[in-house]
Amino acid sequence: MSKRDRRGPLRRILPWARPYRRDVVIMIITDVLALGAQMSQPLLIAAMIDGPILHGDPAGIWGYGAAMLALGVVQTVMYVLRRRAMLASVRLEHDLRVACYGQSLRWDPEQHARSGSGHVVARTTGDLHTVGSFFSFVLPYLISTMFTLVFVTAMLLVLNPAMGALVLVAMIPMVAVSRTFAHRYEKLAVEAGSRTDRLTTAASESIRGIRAIKLYGRRQLMLDRFLAGAHGLRDAELSLMRLFASFDSVLVAYPILVLAGVVAGGIAAVTTGALSVGGFVAFTAFYFRLTRPVMVAGGLLAQTQLASAATRRVLELLDTEPALREPRDPQPLPAGSLAVRFDGVVLDEDRPDSRIDLEVGPGETVALVGATGSGKSRLAALVPRLADPVSGRVSVGGIDVTRLRLAELRERIGVAFEDAVLFSGSVRENLTAGRPAIGEAELHRILELTRADFVHRLPDGLDSAVEEQGLSLSGGQRQRLALARAVIGQPAVLVLDDPISALDVRTEAAIEQRLRPVLDRATVIIVARRLSTARLADRIAVLDAGRIVDVGTHADLVRRSPAYRSLMLGHPGPEGGHDG
Template sequence: MTETPAAPDDRGRLSSLARLWPFARPYRGLVALTFVGALLATLTQLAIPLITQDVVDGPIADGDRAGLVPLLALALAFGIAEAALFFLRRWAMNISSLQIERDLRDTLYQRLQRLPVAFHEGWSSGQLLSRATSDVSTIRRFVGFGAVFLVVNLITCAVVGVLLLVTYWPLGVAVLVTTLPLTWYGLRWEKRYNTQSRLVQDEQGELATDVEEAVQGIRVVKSLGRSGLVFGRYDRKAQRLRDLQLDKVRTLALIWCLFEFHPQITLAVILVGGSLAVGSGALTVGGLVGFVTLFTVLLWPILSLGFLLAQAQETASACDRIGELLDAPLTVTDAPGVRPQAVGTPARLRFEHVGFRFPGAGDPVLADVDLDVAPGETVALVGATGSGKTTMTALVARLFDVTAGRVTLDGHDVRDLPLVQLRTVVATAFEEATLFSMSVRENVALGRPDATDDEVAEALRVAQADFVHDLPWGLDTRIGEQGLSLSGGQRQRLALARAVLGRPSVLVLDDPLSALDVHTEALVERALREVLAETTALVVAHRASTVMLADRVALLEHGRITAVGRHSDLLAEVPAYRALLSSESELAGLTGLAGPELSEAGSR
């Protein structure tokens, strides 16, 4: 997802920025107060040039010192009003922009949690991270400053333009004429700046991905001595980001140059034309001073337009990038009107003519799969790598939705169960154990926050995770990111404890013992048998010992179940099953068993 789309036209830019309105609507009062305060504070400044004109043409020209007092008092009053309005604007602006940022960030995070697994598998984490952090911050800065002054400064330019025409229309027309080429060049370069901004934002996401991968994989990088290779890859992207940013800076510098150059040329035109007008009597000295002072009020709005338009382009790109996430379809959701259904503990799990194909893929991963797992029964899924075992287990908790057929629990299609209920009655332990930066207790009770201490202790016992009591603060010890402070076996045991906590109706185990040593594995299996006797279980098996936990075994070949039965029966009657086991170093020893030994092994 790193391709940069063509820069949309101005109408597309406005459409992108319009995405912010739903987040600003709840705070429209504060937003309006921000705009009003900023506009009034800016317009208050216009009183000073007009007062200056009266001072020059009145008390100064007449030598009336007493006449200065009311005019100076009036200028002071306008100054105090401007300061008060400035404070009001900053107060309302900070509250509204921070609230909008919070709501946008919350909405984006909730959306990421709701998007299906298939979506996350297609996006790099760095791209998602950059959108949830830097893009949201870009929007907050624009909402709190850029949007306000972009509108206020344009209004100021219009009001001052009218006042200049009223003061002395020939010079006013000359000022307006000089803005035409400025506007044309500004719009031309803004489109280029927008494209460059999008390239920079996307490249920042790519760089964030590299940093995250390098940190998470630091053990692999160091063990292979590939720090130089990883840094070289990072440095090339960092160099590209630098080049893209420099391109953007050069474009912005050119825009600034145009907006900086314009007031100087215009001021020269005003002074020359105004001096001739004063000499001919068409304009008073006070009128010229007031005209020049009015124009100086325009300096900041004109100079800021380059920066504000560039900020608007960056914000529009950020809105587009965030919109890609907010607009991504939620393919795994609750059906309309869905209600909780009665599901027993244990439950009957059935795959009925199930098929699954990844979007845009060629051959299906699963095709016409039928499997009936009785309540309290444990079935092991055995198959070669790529045969569809993990995909099949993922369909039970609707991490993916079937593309054909259906999966049922006690006769209810899993798509007819609320996701909250489904993922409560179905617990899953994955081969790759994922832990979070929280305490041991919080990690284990992640799916059951209301679990009692006794239930947590029982889950830890089943998973043979008593090592947690030796950690510095026991169950309250905070585990580092991804649980890297623990060994692979320790992480896997905690993930298993999390899955068995609460004795779910259906337990799905995707080879959860692969990282355990033989001794620990035997202890876990002995305790796990107690859990499996009280629940329905679907277990992906690669080890002989894991197969022995099952009542029956299902052989999966090329996305189809070709045989189902007891391990001993399949070993004796299905050549493909024997061939698969003989290819697995840990299972190969079983093929050498014969007669009573084979039967005994199969019945254990």
């Protein structure tokens, strides 16, 4: 583990605060000045008691009153200026949120699947709010408390060294209790955070799958699962509250017991002349200023431990590098048509001998067919580099995809999945996908090409709102929009993973006919589960258990491949296999 990794999470997050160090310096200076004004007040009161009040000089009190008023004004101004630190903490929270979200976008789909949807949501919302609250409220108060303890300790020792030393010794048990509390609270806070993650994931999955839950009558099952998670989170948070309540009761009761000793010792000191009346009042006032930080120490420690646990989880996200790395010395893709080639590609580490060798020439269309789990979709996903193979090489345009910038590679590739993904926003925004250069005429042409011209019948046409995940549209409508998004901009390579499976036969046939010019211009890889889709291809590759067992035209495979006939025609025999 590196030296950086051994540092505490809150220390590791400090570099993010560098752009706001001026605000932090202002916060510290104003805190010190406000504290100085506050701590001068007991000394003024002591001087006023031992001076004008003791000597019966009412006129002399006015000067002390004016000084107290001035100190109050200074303290108020300093607190107002300290607000800059709070504004800086909001900006810091924003910077971290953008960084966390940006880092999550660099992860590949498998990394997101492993971490769960609740992981990133919890990090970029609740955890970062906890971190921001620490820097805006808890950290300034910690700094103020530190200066208070130093200043008050010095004043107690100056006013009466013996009594001051006894007070400090009496505070030692509180330090030991606080350390034990901090250690136990952090462990419980980490457990509560983990349970929050799991509950967020469960809620997110339920919302995404609400139609299946209702269709199959799984409401009670999902509710029971959610309640189990909610009860677990409740128990974890109750454990935190019980621990805090026990510690807080000690913090409140113990200083009061010490105060009794302070009063008894003060009376004795005043009686013997070791301490003036004003000095005793000032000593008692400083003691209360010492107990205040001690009494709120529980809350500060609790918030610090919560912030530490939240920061650790945020740093885990930021430290998780994407599995798919950008090349250090990227090569440019050539212009024009692009060939796709798989050389010795292994899809499954449990099948190291199942190697795939396949070349798709420029402008050629190749269909991938095979039984469920044969590796069709995973092989197709290697082309836009949504994943990397276990071993072997995937090249586009004669260049290994690991040597290409991901943005440039994916800019030249259009992809459409069977599970059409749409986002909240307008139809236009979903189609252009961040490419504002797409003109109106091109959009209308693509909508006509993919039979997605139903968009013109929506209330606001291309500017109609699409609800979350496109659930306001039918499955076929979502697939047509996703297909339109894939072919916009005339990509050099098209990867189509059974993108029109939700359509009826007539609509599918019409789209396939209209797509012919697009397929003729691009290099196309189609994951086909239906015969009509497979017959769009110039060649068909048959996959089985992560390897290609045959490649040929539809007619060739019907004649010689029992596996193909069984998959696409429903029987292994050659008779009747030419499908008319």
